[in-house]
Amino acid sequence: DPAVWVMTSSWLDLQVVWMAINIFLFLWFYFFYDLGDQFFYTRHILGSALAWARAPAAVLNFNCLLILLPVCRNLLSLIRGSFMCCGRTMRKQLDKNISFHKLVAYMIGLMTAVHTIAHFLNVEWYYNSRLGKYDDLSMALSSLDDSGNTTFLNPIRSTTTTPTLLVFTSVAGITGVIITLSLILIITSSMEVIRRSYFEVFWFTHHLFIVFFAGLVIHGAGRIVRSQTTTNPPHNATFCKDRIDDWGKIQECPVPQFAGGFPQTWMWVIGPMILYVCERLLRFIRYMQTVKYRKIVIRPSKVLELQLVKNGFKMDVGQYVFLNCPAISQLEWHPFTMTSAPEEDFFSVHIRSVGDWTQKLIMDKDKAMQDFCDKLKMGVDGPFGTASEDVFDYEVAMLVGAGIGVTPFASILKSIWYKFKDSNPKLRTRKIYFYWLCRETHAFEWFADLLQLLEREMEERGMGSFLTYKLYLTGWDQSHANHVMVHADADTDVVTGLKQKTNYGRPNWDKEFEQVRKENPTSVVGTFLCGPAVLATVLSKKCVKYTDVDPRKTKFYFNKENF
Amino acid sequence: MGKIEWAMWANEQALAAGLILLTGGIVGVAGQFRDWEFAAYAIAAGVFVCLLEYPRGKRNKGTSVERTGQYCFTVCVKSFGPLTRNYYVRAFLHAAICVPGGFILATVLGCVCLGIASLIYLAAAIRGEQWEPILPRKESARKPVGESIKLPPQNPPPRPPAEMRRKRAEDLEAAAYVNPITVTANDD
Numbered sequence: 001d002p003a004v005w006v007m008t009s010s011w012l013d014l015q016v017v018w019m020a021i022n023i024f025l026f027l028w029f030y031f032f033y034d035l036g037d038q039f040f041y042t043r044h045i046l047g048s049a050l051a052w053a054r055a056p057a058a059v060l061n062f063n064c065l066l067i068l069l070p071v072c073r074n075l076l077s078l079i080r081g082s083f084m085c086c087g088r089t090m091r092k093q094l095d096k097n098i099s100f101h102k103l104v105a106y107m108i109g110l111m112t113a114v115h116t117i118a119h120f121l122n123v124e125w126y127y128n129s130r131l132g133k134y135d136d137l138s139m140a141l142s143s144l145d146d147s148g149n150t151t152f153l154n155p156i157r158s159t160t161t162t163p164t165l166l167v168f169t170s171v172a173g174i175t176g177v178i179i180t181l182s183l184i185l186i187i188t189s190s191m192e193v194i195r196r197s198y199f200e201v202f203w204f205t206h207h208l209f210i211v212f213f214a215g216l217v218i219h220g221a222g223r224i225v226r227s228q229t230t231t232n233p234p235h236n237a238t239f240c241k242d243r244i245d246d247w248g249k250i251q252e253c254p255v256p257q258f259a260g261g262f263p264q265t266w267m268w269v270i271g272p273m274i275l276y277v278c279e280r281l282l283r284f285i286r287y288m289q290t291v292k293y294r295k296i297v298i299r300p301s302k303v304l305e306l307q308l309v310k311n312g313f314k315m316d317v318g319q320y321v322f323l324n325c326p327a328i329s330q331l332e333w334h335p336f337t338m339t340s341a342p343e344e345d346f347f348s349v350h351i352r353s354v355g356d357w358t359q360k361l362i363m364d365k366d367k368a369m370q371d372f373c374d375k376l377k378m379g380v381d382g383p384f385g386t387a388s389e390d391v392f393d394y395e396v397a398m399l400v401g402a403g404i405g406v407t408p409f410a411s412i413l414k415s416i417w418y419k420f421k422d423s424n425p426k427l428r429t430r431k432i433y434f435y436w437l438c439r440e441t442h443a444f445e446w447f448a449d450l451l452q453l454l455e456r457e458m459e460e461r462g463m464g465s466f467l468t469y470k471l472y473l474t475g476w477d478q479s480h481a482n483h484v485m486v487h488a489d490a491d492t493d494v495v496t497g498l499k500q501k502t503n504y505g506r507p508n509w510d511k512e513f514e515q516v517r518k519e520n521p522t523s524v525v526g527t528f529l530c531g532p533a534v535l536a537t538v539l540s541k542k543c544v545k546y547t548d549v550d551p552r553k554t555k556f557y558f559n560k561e562n563f
Numbered sequence: 564m565g566k567i568e569w570a571m572w573a574n575e576q577a578l579a580a581g582l583i584l585l586t587g588g589i590v591g592v593a594g595q596f597r598d599w600e601f602a603a604y605a606i607a608a609g610v611f612v613c614l615l616e617y618p619r620g621k622r623n624k625g626t627s628v629e630r631t632g633q634y635c636f637t638v639c640v641k642s643f644g645p646l647t648r649n650y651y652v653r654a655f656l657h658a659a660i661c662v663p664g665g666f667i668l669a670t671v672l673g674c675v676c677l678g679i680a681s682l683i684y685l686a687a688a689i690r691g692e693q694w695e696p697i698l699p700r701k702e703s704a705r706k707p708v709g710e711s712i713k714l715p716p717q718n719p720p721p722r723p724p725a726e727m728r729r730k731r732a733e734d735l736e737a738a739a740y741v742n743p744i745t746v747t748a749n750d751d
Contacts, residue, residue, distance in 0.1 A: 120669050121590070121594055123668060124594055124597070124669075163596075164671060167671070177671070181676070184576075184676055188575040188576045193571060193628055194575060197571070197625060198568070198571065200567065201572055
């Protein structure tokens with residue numbers, strides 16, 4: 001399927017283009033400052049540390065522009081919508097938003113380090129120069145003051161200050177320290193350990209980006225990076241550098257004048273900042289739209305199913321929404337994959353009690369249902385995410401859901417069944433193999449119920465072979481096995497009540513692929529996974545292994561979706 | 564924010580601070596900055612902080628993720644007992660370590676970062692958190708099997724009673740086994 005191949009290479013293309021721009025900016029500005037004549041005198045004091053500070057600054061400008069864009073999810077959805085005509089690949093590219101955001105963030109971190117170190121050196125060299133530790137030319141340049149008919153080059157004007165003091169008494173210094181600190185705090189709270197386990201710390205600390213951008217925009221206001229301006233008559237540095245005593249006395253060497261560079265960062269970031277403000281506004285507006293509860297179902301094992309209705313809400317399979325419940329927390333929005341199919345007149349999510357927010361939501365269900373609906377007004381933002389519509393294009397689909405990754409498949413399986421019942425021409429699927437891997441089904445009994453329901457409906461229509469599913473309990477222990485041994489004769493599997501027997505341990509993928517190949521000797525099989533990356537590697541390798549070279553025989557295509 | 568374990572974030576922040584202190588120190592020494600002695604101190608302090616903070620502690624709830632190769636560091640840190648277990652000690656230690664970093668520019672960032680880490684550790688200590696080492700899990704205890712399983716069997720395997728075992732000529736169907744050669748009735 002060329003679409004799959006193009007999708008991966010588009011993401012690669014984006015990274016290559018982005019890196020190329022970064023390298024270009026770095027080199028361009030490095031040589032601008034390292035070779036430009038107007039910086040000749042500046043370089044005399046600072047050496048190449050000047051260029052080493054300014055080149056990362058340019059790369060930082062570019063990346064600070066980019067970093068806000070991937071997280072404008074509503075904006076991206078709108079763009080995605082308008083690109084419907086251009087095929088799936090562009091849209092999937094836009095869904096790599098978080099990965100790109102992180103990549104840009106790493107670059108910002110790296111460039112900040114280089115920029116900061118170079119500027120530390122600059123301040124130290126300026127300081128030494130001011131105290132006359134270098135040659136006569138340096139001394140002369142540093143003595144130039146902002147008075148009468150001279151302008152300063154060296155921002156350190158006093159001889160009794162220290163580098164640290166300069167930093168804390170200049171706009172550039174103070175803002176530099178504040179924004180670097182904000183960046184460091186953002187980064188440490190965004191480490192995977194913190195992000196996955198203590199989402200609130202990550203989310204709230206991340207809002208330091210407001211401080212970051214505010215500081216960034218005024219960081220250059222002090223204009224302390226100075227270059228030589230053109231005087232009349234002109235001052236030729238190469239000629240005049242050895243004639244310091246003649247400055248101002250001879251025609252060829254008037255006293256050199258300096259000025260700071262015009263701060264440019266705001267020009268780079270103002271656009272994305274406005275876009276981001278619009279994004280937050282849009283989220284707020286969506287949040288204000290009424291969301292009604294259609295039904296609330298309490299599922300086994302502390303799972304809550306919410307069926308919601310919202311005006312104008314359109315979803316696709318496998319998408320997710322962000323939910324906000326102000327009664328629990330004003331500021332928190334949490335993502336949930338939708339478990340309903342687009343064909344239904346409501347959308348649903350199944351919420352497990354995992355963190356603080358979800359726990360509170362589930363505890364509150366104990367109050368009267370009516371209270372629940374009144375008090376727990378819900379805000380919904382979305383839908384977002386990959387429309388996993390590719391799954392309908394394959395004659396045969398192998399769907400693998402591991403652990404919580406099974407959730408989008410609720411939506412997909414339901415949608416396939418609706419489409420089949422309505423004889424929807426978009427549906428090319430004639431056979432589905434569904435593999436459900438989990439440690440134990442305890443928290444997913446609602447999904448087991450769904451499978452049973454689908455199974456019953458299919459049998460009623462004589463379509464028992466449409467869906468084949470296997471459960472793999474990867475966390476079995478001796479007591480499970482004992483239980484099964486005693487009840488082995490029963491027709492139905494004891495653990496989940498599903499007709500087809502549950503398997504213990506992990507699937508033997510070679511066997512599974514062999515079976516699919518045997519039963520579908522001439523088909524194109526699409527494999528979809530929602531689960532851990534390790535499994536993705538295994539499955540993609542198997543797809544390659546079992547795809548026949550003969551184009552008339554079975555072909556397996558692997559689709560790793562970030563559901 | 565009921566269930567946050569502040570120590571987890573404090574640990575990330577402190578490790579980052581250690582690295583920043585170390586880097587700043589190297590810059591200060593390599594660039595031969597004025598008062599470079601503070602930079603030299605920062606190198607030592609940075610290395611110390613990194614060594615102390617590298618091994619992650621065990622989480623109260625949920626699975627703890629180890630950093631690569633942290634086991635030897637865990638053993639070292641564990642050997643200091645209450646000094647490293649208690650977060651009040653860490654909070655004050657980091658606060659004390661960071662102060663000299665504030666004297667020169669190159670290490671000022673490291674100083675402030677470590678100071679922030681110290682504050683987060685203080686919050687963790689107030690909430691009663693403690694550093695527990697992540698030790699390799701022992702083999703899950705299987706049901707202890709009796710010693711007799713290691714000896715050869717004393718009894719023959721269970722069989723139906725002798726009457727049923729012996730094949731009777733008149734009732735070959737009910738026999739428990741099939742003859743490899745034909746049986747003729749014993750004429751005694």
